[in-house]
């Protein structure tokens with residue numbers, strides 16, 4: 001047999017082309033990343049095993065310089081690099097935040113800081129970080145209404161709700177923005193515009209990590225759990241990986257430890273949580289290929305459409321489901337219908353004589369014990385904002 005025609009050669013070629021397809025293009029030579037590394041070094045960030053790169057499937061992310069062992073700390077970001085509400089309080093905005101009543105939410109404090117620092121441009125000490133942040137986001141909240149209209153039904157409704165919430169967030173923050181006028185020579189309306197706040201909101205929502213801080217009087221009661229983590233926030237999501245990520249109180253660093261090994265020059269992923277593609281699109285503006293949590297949402301309209309129209313109890317049944325918050329989040333996953341969908345269908349298919357006696361209460365959804373969730377790799381390291 002000719003050299004290179006055998007099974008081993010074919011496997012080797014396939015492996016090579018696969019690794020070539022997923023190979024990233026090094027971006028660490030770019031001026032913005034050189035500046036960022038210098039900035040991080042000044043804040044005591046040790047050189048890492050990771051470098052910024054662009055990947056064919058996932059876009060910009062981090063690539064391993066060397067092979068990584070399971071359990072290895074891959075990134076350890078000192079507290080001084082984190083952007084938190086403490087950063088805001090210590091800044092020129094601190095006095096304005098502290099005296100504002102009713103107290104500001106931690107999220108608004110972070111967003112205000114981001115907008116103000118972006119506006120400061122070259123004068124901002126955070127410039128090297130701000131320079132690598134996306135200029136625009138792909139989350140549905142940023143899409144034109146005509147584009148949102150093309151989304152499938154449950155997602156469309158959620159995208160609209162999200163847009164309304166962000167618009168309300170802006171409207172309710174305007175008086176606070178006006179109070180900042182003494183800090184700026186330009187009109188605050190031009191600086192803290194809707195588009196500027198939307199950019200800041202998406203920055204926090206898509207990139208912040210979870211770092212819990214105690215409640216402080218100068219902030220409202222909403223949880224203060226978001227921190228922006230420069231460089232570390234270049235890590236993309238893969239539903240299949242396991243990582244341990246948390247703020248280490250001893251080292252005072254935010255650390256990420258791999259749950260599995262990774263070969264040299266491969267993209268290094270973390271897991272933002274066990275999210276289905278609808279949630280990933282809504283919160284992060286992308287969908288994941290081969291997502292084990294992917295599912296199809298079944299709306300009320302679809303349910304009713306395929307059930308007998310002669311059922312006189314239908315309205316009553318729907319109202320029970322609504323009262324028990326059962327009409328939303330009904331899904332088909334890889335394993336078939338979810339427990340919620342099955343329970344809903346059971347109720348909707350009851351004959352007149354079985355209803356309502358057998359349904360005084362809807363059953364409670366079974367839950368995995370927390371220990372099991374962790375074993376299954378469902379530890380959610382990425383934050384969630386509370387809007």
Ligand SMILES: C[S@@+](CC[C@H](N)C(=O)[O-])C[C@H]1O[C@@H](n2cnc3c(N)ncnc32)[C@H](O)[C@@H]1O
Nearest residue numbers: 058060061206207233234235236237284285286
């Ligand atoms: C924490 S940032 C990760 C770094 C980001 N790719 C960048 O260039 O700054 C999260 C954003 O990265 C993108 N992203 C993360 N994981 C992805 C994936 N598996 N596929 C495509 N885009 C992804 C999404 O735009 C998401 O909102």
